[in-house]
Amino acid sequence: MFEKTKEVTLPQGTISPWPSNLAACWLDTRNITYVAVIQANNVHIGHWDNKAETEVTWETIQTSEPASSSDKLVDVTTIGLVHPNARNFPIAIVGSTRHIHVYDVKKVSQKPLFSLTLASTLRDYAPSIGKDVGPYSRGVSCNDNAILIGTHTGEIVVIMCNGDSNFTSRKNLKEHKSAVTDIATCRYDEITVSADSTGELIIWQKPVKGVNSRVLTKQPINVINVLRKQVIVGTLRGLVQYYSVTTGDLMCEINAHSRPVNSVSVAPESAYVMTSSEDGTFIVSKLHTRKPHAYQVEYRFSDSDPYSIIMGAQFTNGRGSAIAVATFDSSEIIMYKIIKKSSAAAASS
Template sequence: MFEKVKEVALPQGTVSPWPSNLAVCWLDTRNITYVAVIQSNNIHVGNWDNKAETEVSWDTISTSEPSTPNEKVIDVTAVGLVHPNARNFPVVIVGSARFINVYDVKKVSNKPLFSITLASALRDHVTAVGKDVGPYCRGISCNDNSILVGTHTGEIVVIVCNSDTNFTARKNLKEHRSAISDIATCRYDEVTASADSNGELIIWQKPVKGVGSKVLTKQPINVINVLRKQVIVGTLRGLIQYYSVTTGELMCEIDAHARPINSVSVAPESAYVLTSSEDGTFIVSKLHTRKPHAYQVEYRFSDADPYNIIMGAQFTNGRGSAIAVAAFDSNCLSMYKIVKKTSNAAAAPSTS
């Protein structure tokens, strides 16, 4: 089904060991796909034309360097590519132990469009930063024009995009009581879900202003995504779970991976689901939810390399026909595509 078609070299360095360390956003109207990956304190942002199948063009965002020789460099912990409705192009969201920055994906520079420190964003928890738990950002999503960034306190920082260059911070969402594991939004249904390290899922009311429902999964959640009103959960134990957005019911459970699941990607047009793990495996499945057929998660494809620790695997278009994979300490992205097989059968010789 899928075949590895090429490897795309990063501009410098290798992939850092952060879960979901590969962000993707595609623009169907412009045939452009954007990718972003963390490499130490740098964020490499690439793009290519899907229709023309051009080579990947890279830009690099370098976050602030230490101001003194003895100051420790604090790594970036989260990267996201989101597309607020108020903009024509996506933005790059970068979260670290000290700040949340917003960058323009079209005019990449080291100067952000918007920046807020964690200390100011989390005023109520400022005394806890660096004591009970080290500060960090994790989980990035966007619903309409509200950009959501999860933190170690359980608070979700809300940044509103008002125009191409105007961003403002709004009141944080404070329903979680444990560190945020991940946040995801289905752009088509505008369904947003968040998960924390205590195994709690929150499905938010539209447009992310109040709690719709809560689900206690009793699982160590690492990553999530949303597809066709299903919240797909990837756990630290390698388990994949599908929960109904409407009822909160556990619809399906698959013991798919041997190590923590580091990414869940979805293709809305085909209902494909892509999961990847530290065990070096990524799996493509198809979700069937439409009646009168029975609820089913159908296996379609998998590939494994026991020498790779996959930190992120993402579909690079809405059809789910192309995949990018980022592995820890690798200096390139592995690209896969659905390749149509040609018949090798030769015409039978004439007997006349």
């Protein structure tokens, strides 16, 4: 089904070991796909033309502390590419142990469009879980023009996009009692879900102001995504679960991986779901929820390299016909594509 097409080399360095360390965003109207990956204190942002199948063009953002701190470098802990309705092009959300920065992906500059310090925006910036978990940002999503970033305290930072270069901060969401592990939004249904380290899912009311419902999974959640009113949960134990947004019921459970699930990607047009793991495997499935057919998660494709640790795998278009995979300590991103065999080749095989 899928075949490996090429390996794309990063501008410098290797891929860092953060969950969901590969973000993707595509613009169907312009045939452009953007990807972003963390490399230590740098973020590499690449883009290409899907129709012309051009080579990947890279830009690098170097994050550092203000000059008063002697330009001390800090680790980036989360990266997200989101497309608020108020903008023509996506933006990159870069979260670290101290800051949240907003960057323009079309005109990449070392100067962010907007910045917040965690110390100033969080109620309790200091380590809060047994005093052994340092500050960090993790999980990025966007609902309409509200950009959401999870933090170690359980608070979700809200940044409003009011135009191409106009951003303001809004009151934090404080419903989680433990560290946020991921946030995801279904752009079509405007359903936003967040998850925390205790295994609780919060399904937010539209437009992300209050809690609609809570689901206690009793699982160590690492990553999530939302597709067709289903929340797909990837756990630290390698388990993949599907929960109904409407009822909160567990609809399906798959022992998909032998190590932590590090990313869940969805393709809305085809209802494909892809999970990837530290075990070096990514799996593509198709989600069937349309009645009168039975609820089903149908296996479609997988690939595995036991010597690699996948930190992120993302569909690079809405159809789910192309994939990018990022592995720890690698200087390359591996690209896959659905290759249609000719009738003669299919007959001979």
